[in-house]
Amino acid sequence: MIGLYRALKRSGVVGLNARNGTYILPRNSRHLYPLVDDKLRTKALAIEAGMPVPPLYGVIETEHDIGELESMLEPHQQFVIKPAQGSGGDGIIVVVGRMHRRATSYRQVSGNLITIADLQHHVSNTLNGQYSLGGHPDRAMIEYCVRFDPVFDRVSHEGVPDIRVIVYRGVPVMAMLRLPTRMSGGKANLHQGAVGAGVDMATGTTLSGVLGNDVIDEHPDTGHPIHGIAVPQWDVILEAAARSADITGLGYLGVDMVLDRELGPLMLELNARPGLNIQLANRRGLQPRLDTTDREAPLDADINARVAFARARFAHTAHA
Numbered sequence: 001m002i003g004l005y006r007a008l009k010r011s012g013v014v015g016l017n018a019r020n021g022t023y024i025l026p027r028n029s030r031h032l033y034p035l036v037d038d039k040l041r042t043k044a045l046a047i048e049a050g051m052p053v054p055p056l057y058g059v060i061e062t063e064h065d066i067g068e069l070e071s072m073l074e075p076h077q078q079f080v081i082k083p084a085q086g087s088g089g090d091g092i093i094v095v096v097g098r099m100h101r102r103a104t105s106y107r108q109v110s111g112n113l114i115t116i117a118d119l120q121h122h123v124s125n126t127l128n129g130q131y132s133l134g135g136h137p138d139r140a141m142i143e144y145c146v147r148f149d150p151v152f153d154r155v156s157h158e159g160v161p162d163i164r165v166i167v168y169r170g171v172p173v174m175a176m177l178r179l180p181t182r183m184s185g186g187k188a189n190l191h192q193g194a195v196g197a198g199v200d201m202a203t204g205t206t207l208s209g210v211l212g213n214d215v216i217d218e219h220p221d222t223g224h225p226i227h228g229i230a231v232p233q234w235d236v237i238l239e240a241a242a243r244s245a246d247i248t249g250l251g252y253l254g255v256d257m258v259l260d261r262e263l264g265p266l267m268l269e270l271n272a273r274p275g276l277n278i279q280l281a282n283r284r285g286l287q288p289r290l291d292t293t294d295r296e297a298p299l300d301a302d303i304n305a306r307v308a309f310a311r312a313r314f315a316h317t318a319h320a
Contacts, residue, residue: 204234
């Protein structure tokens with residue numbers, strides 16, 4: 001075990017203790033956490049800053065409001081219901097169509113049908129805090145269902161792929177593409193079995209992938225190669241990631257973006273405690289990039305300069 005620890009340290013892998021004590025604690029003031037832990041507050045911040053986000057259709061705040069859910073959903077064939085303070089993808093329902101029989105049924109992304117009574121029960125559980133951080137009372141958001149860019153058609157199962165970018169002191173330092181699988185139930189969550197694919201910061205091109213602790217070259221469900229996919233509008237994604245640090249004041253955060261086939265890059269959510277599996281996906285440790293940012297990055301410069309620095313210094317070929 002001591003040998004493994006030393007090997008990880010030599011490769012620059014950041015562990016939980018270092019992440020929490022060296023970066024999150026001094027860089028993320030506790031009073032700022034609600035800005036990212038509450039997705040409604042995050043969305044409002046982003047809109048105020050002119051950042052594109054999935055359109056919000058409505059919010060259910062009380063048990064009494066649940067009676068309005070059916071009329072709220074009526075104009076929309078596709079939508080997402082999610083807890084405002086959820087984490088890890090829990091409590092999210094994705095509806096991609098309707099079936100009209102004796103009563104309306106909603107078709108989930110998995111193909112399963114769900115009734116309005118089921119949705120109302122789910123929203124009630126959401127309000128009661130079943131899916132929220134710490135089990136606190138919550139609100140349910142109904143928003144636009146992202147239609148992912150066709151560039152990801154062959155490397156995704158059912159759900160919507162997203163791009164996670166780690167931003168340190170306003171500089172994007174590492175990124176990965178998270179790809180839903182059958183195992184993950186269509187969710188882009190690595191802990192539930194999604195694939196993580198490292199992304200070259202310079203070009204926005206995917207590298208090899210990781211499933212659990214295993215390095216893989218092909219998507220487990222589609223068999224399509226994971227590496228060599230050029231993520232569209234990479235510059236826009238990095239700029240949005242850097243801007244997210246500016247609007248929240250957080251010095252260490254994860255920015256989750258999605259690519260909609262019609263609306264382009266959308267900021268999905270922010271995370272003040274992003275996981276560390278991104279290092280496995282990139283087969284690179286974060287430590288050298290964090291150190292380089294501390295020493296050399298133009299921290300007081302504008303977003304374009306910070307993004308240019310990241311693309312130049314953290315290119316995959318630079319071994320940073």
